[in-house]
Amino acid sequence: MLSNDNDSSANGTASSIDVVRKKLLGYVGFANLPNQVHRKSVKKGFEFTAMVVGESGLGKSTLVNTLFNTALYPPKENTEPSNETVQTVEIQSITSDIEENGVKLRLTVVDTPGFGDFVNNEESWKPILDDIESRFDAYLEQENRVNRRKMVDNRIHACIYFIMATGHALKPLDIEFMRRLHTRVNLIPVIAKADTLTEEEVVAFKQRILADIQHHKIQIYQAPTYEYDDEETMAENKEIMSKIPFAVVGSDKEVEINGRRVRGRSYPWGLIEVDNEDHCDFVKLRQMLIRTHMEELKEFTNNILYENYRTEKLQAMGIQQDPSVFKEVNPVQKMEEERMAHEQKLSKMEAEMKTVFQAKVQEKEAKLKQSEEELYARHKEMKEALDRQRLELEEKRRRLESGRPMTPEKSKKKGFSFNK
Ligand SMILES: Nc1nc2c(ncn2[C@@H]2O[C@H](COP(=O)(O)OP(=O)(O)OP(=O)(O)O)[C@@H](O)[C@H]2O)c(=O)[nH]1
Numbered sequence: 001m002l003s004n005d006n007d008s009s010a011n012g013t014a015s016s017i018d019v020v021r022k023k024l025l026g027y028v029g030f031a032n033l034p035n036q037v038h039r040k041s042v043k044k045g046f047e048f049t050a051m052v053v054g055e056s057g058l059g060k061s062t063l064v065n066t067l068f069n070t071a072l073y074p075p076k077e078n079t080e081p082s083n084e085t086v087q088t089v090e091i092q093s094i095t096s097d098i099e100e101n102g103v104k105l106r107l108t109v110v111d112t113p114g115f116g117d118f119v120n121n122e123e124s125w126k127p128i129l130d131d132i133e134s135r136f137d138a139y140l141e142q143e144n145r146v147n148r149r150k151m152v153d154n155r156i157h158a159c160i161y162f163i164m165a166t167g168h169a170l171k172p173l174d175i176e177f178m179r180r181l182h183t184r185v186n187l188i189p190v191i192a193k194a195d196t197l198t199e200e201e202v203v204a205f206k207q208r209i210l211a212d213i214q215h216h217k218i219q220i221y222q223a224p225t226y227e228y229d230d231e232e233t234m235a236e237n238k239e240i241m242s243k244i245p246f247a248v249v250g251s252d253k254e255v256e257i258n259g260r261r262v263r264g265r266s267y268p269w270g271l272i273e274v275d276n277e278d279h280c281d282f283v284k285l286r287q288m289l290i291r292t293h294m295e296e297l298k299e300f301t302n303n304i305l306y307e308n309y310r311t312e313k314l315q316a317m318g319i320q321q322d323p324s325v326f327k328e329v330n331p332v333q334k335m336e337e338e339r340m341a342h343e344q345k346l347s348k349m350e351a352e353m354k355t356v357f358q359a360k361v362q363e364k365e366a367k368l369k370q371s372e373e374e375l376y377a378r379h380k381e382m383k384e385a386l387d388r389q390r391l392e393l394e395e396k397r398r399r400l401e402s403g404r405p406m407t408p409e410k411s412k413k414k415g416f417s418f419n420k
């Protein structure tokens with residue numbers, strides 16, 4: 001349980017972070033990242049940190065297990081009659097090194113205890129905000145060091161916020177949390193335990209949630225679109241974005257259907273498959289996090305969310321005054337800013353060059369394909385003409401052999417020249 005002001009025995013959840021390491025088995029789907037990002041990062045490997053937040057019992061820990069494709073929490077031994085997930089009591093960080101086709105990803109998911117069941121819920125967002133900001137602070141502290149070669153980045157790149165599947169509207173608790181956190185973290189709202197709603201209810205609830213979010217001016221994560229993206233990528237991104245808030249179902253147990261074993265939840269009236277896109281949006285959420293939008297989420301965290309935090313922090317320390325004066329008396333900082341601007345420009349140019357290159361390759365490929373088709377058509381035409389000739393010749397030979405005169409053709413020829 002989260003500590004709150006009324007609970008004197010609690011000693012601050014953010015500080016007690018327990019790290020569990022596990023090896024992930026099975027296919028996840030981030031291996032085609034090399035198409036999206038620079039070779040260098042492919043070699044170094046990727047790092048991504050997500051956090052799950054929401055009221056108690058909404059299935060956060062279960063979803064983390066589902067995401068890692070394995071039971072990260074050892075199942076309670078012989079706990080009859082049920083072997084349900086243990087209630088989370090502290091902020092816990094689960095890391096897994098995944099390797100797929102030679103591409104490495106270190107995925108960390110920070111699981112938080114549910115909130116919402118205190119007598120006073122007013123500040124239930126506070127421990128989460130503190131945790132996120134303390135990660136920014138740790139990064140800032142490293143940036144200020146002389147040797148910055150070994151920077152450890154524990155910042156949260158995405159916060160999956162669980163909304164109870166009431167089918168009505170957002171609760172004041174949800175609104176308060178998101179309003180407090182949206183300037184600090186990429187918020188990705190999800191409808192928890194979506195299997196408890198019907199398909200129509202999910203559609204209506206999604207609309208209601210988005211309307212509430214807009215009404216309260218909450219900034220949830222929005223993926224940028226690039227004009228250079230190919231159509232397929234654009235369509236895929238649009239499809240993923242259209243599913244937000246993702247209706248998720250979590251399960252770390254397998255059920256059998258028609259001889260197949262699938263991850264899901266079974267009911268007297270049927271079975272909900274976690275990995276079936278017709279049943280829920282779990283696959284879309286996973287795709288977004290570790291395949292299609294991983295780099296975007298990290299960039300937004302670094303360039304916007306963290307940068308804003310840093311500026312605010314410096315201002316709070318009284319370093320704002322006149323920015324131009326500040327720059328003049330701080331050549332080091334000025335150089336640093338210039339260096340960063342330059343780096344940003346370089347990486348932008350690099351990205352642009354890459355897209356142009358890709359477009360060129362595509363164009364060339366299309367041209368090659370076209371000339372190949374033309375060649376093939378010509379070849380076919382020639383072959384047909386030859387076949388026709390061969391048939392004619394054979395026909396002639398047959399006639400000659402059978403001793404028939406070739407009059408019809410001769411007279412035809414004559415007539416033709418005559419007419420001319
Ligand atoms: N119907 C349904 N039940 C679920 C789903 N996910 C989890 N549950 C069940 O909900 C209960 C609570 O799940 P947890 O994963 O422990 O929830 P939590 O959000 O981690 O809870 P706290 O740790 O207390 O914050 C368990 O009995 C799960 O089996 C789901 O998608 N659908």
Ligand SMILES: [Mg+2]
Pocket residue numbers: 060061062086087088111112113114
């Ligand atoms: Mg939990």
